[in-house]
Structures are given as structure tokens and as C-alpha cells.
Amino acid sequence: MKIATWNINGIKARLDGVVTWLEQATPDVACLQEIKSQDEGFPSERFEELGYNVAVHGQKGFNGVAILSKRPFDEINARLPGDEGDEQARYLEGVFSIDGGVVRVASIYLPNGNPTDSDKFPYKLAWMDRLRDHAKNLLKLEEPFVLAGDYNVIPTPDDVHDPKAWEGDALFRPETLAQFRTLLNLGLTDAYRACHYQSHQYTFWDYQRGSWQKDHGIRIDHLLLSPQAADRLQACEIDRFTRGWEKPSDHVPVWIELNTG
DNA sequence: ATGTCGATACTTTATCGA
DSSP states (O other): EEEEEEEOOOOHHHHHHHHHHHHHHHOOOOEEEOSSGGGSSSSSSHHHHHTTEEEEESSSSSSOOEEESSSSEEEEEEEEHHHHOOOOOOOEEEEETTTTTEEEEEEEEEEOOOOOOSSSHHHHHHHHHHHHHHHHHHHTTTOOEEEEEEOOOOGGGGGGSSHHHHTTTTOOOHHHHHHHHHTTTTTEEEEEHHHHHOSSSSSSSSSTTTTTTTTOOOOEEEEEEEEHHHTEEEEEEEOGGGGGSSSSSBBEEEEEEEEOO
16 A cells, blocks of 8 residues: 655646656555645545545645545544644544555644744644644554654754754754654654665755755655554655656655555 | 745735745
């Protein structure tokens, strides 16, 4: 079972690219972030034509997450628990039947948090608290689950071209990295790190300053696996090639292959 | 210091968010 995540930076601007990638990569589940669309504006029909079931949690103009799945959804849960007043569309979870059980997949768009002297940074840290609490509850189910998305977290200096250049940024602040480690320390596995020892492998290159041409990237899109999912992990790869396409997203897809036998 | 995108609105240029 191939499960992918991709921050597409606007579905209206990226529809043709997403369709092309889906036809080439043929993921069973694709988690999308930053759709920047309301539910009713999301082009579900284009994906249904490709054989996908579609779940959308949208918002006008900003944020927004979706899940495309070749298997039917047994369950769909939108919104991260822990703050009823949070109106930002950043979390969507689907449950799918596999042979002998289920697999749960979440599409996550973790807050950016910049500038760090605004209320956006404490919002990011609080959101990470909520994600950790939610993950802790999911772990009690002892199911395979995958938390996939744009974490807006550079886990270590090995995941950025120039650590100095990102010093003080919300994606690389010590508080952010500590929160991310706390999440991992519940017993989750960073799928890419489990499959690759190479450092300086990126999933995002800024549109500015020729970042792509100079390979000045960061690794901020992650798939975190429960122990039951990690035991089934076969592969994890970054589809770098989409960054060289016409009208690219600033992020590229990351995917795993899970043995669901 | 700046460079780029995408979406939005009292749009045709500025603003915000990233």
C-alpha cells in the first residue's frame, strides 16, 4: 500500500500537475496540504475519474487538507482535537480496511509559526502539543497509523542546506525541534530516516533566491509511523522530479510503501 | 537588502501568508 504526502500550494494552480503525478506515481492514498480551497471548490470529480475516493477539509484562501484514496473510507475525522475554537483547516484523518485490520492515515498541515514574535509561534507550539496528545491516544489503539504531511519542522541540522541561514526561524527554533522530538519519543518512526542514512535530502525549496537550482532546500514533509505501521515499512522516497516541472509547488511528494499483505 | 508564488478584494495593484 503506497501512501504519499504532498503540499501542493493551491489546488487551482496545481490541478494538472497533481493529476500527472497521480497517473505516474499511482499512490493508494495521497494526503494533500495547502489546497487553499473551500470544500465546494475542490475538483473532486477529476480525482474520482482516476479511481479515487475524496475527503476534503477546506478553508477559503488558506490552509486546507485533503485525502485521496483508492480504497473506500471506513471513517473520516476532520479537525485536530484539543481546541474547539481553532478554525484553521489543518487536519484530516481517514481509516481504511486492510487484510486483517485497518490502517489510519492523517493529512497534516502543521502551522508555519513565523514570525516568531507574533501569536503565530505560540499557536504552532500549542498545535504540536495537541498533535502529541492525539498521537498518544491513537497509540492506545495499537493500530498501524501514518501521520503524513507538511510539519514545518526541520528535524536536525542534517535536514537543511545551511543551518545558519535558518537560525531563529520558526521551522528550526529549539522549541520547535524539542516539540518534534517529544512527538517522536512517544514511539513514532520518521519513515524517511528509517530508510535512508544520507543527510541533506530535501522536500521543500523556496521559490526565491534560486533555491531549487542551488539545492538550498529543507526536509519538512514527514511521514511518522506507529510501531504497527513501522513494522510494515518497505520503502520511503522523495519525488524530487516534480520540483523541476512547469509551475511547480515549492514542496515535492514523499511516499512510503507499507506491506499490508 | 532583495529576489517568488498563490489567493483575495470595494482588483488591474496592494495585501497577506508562506
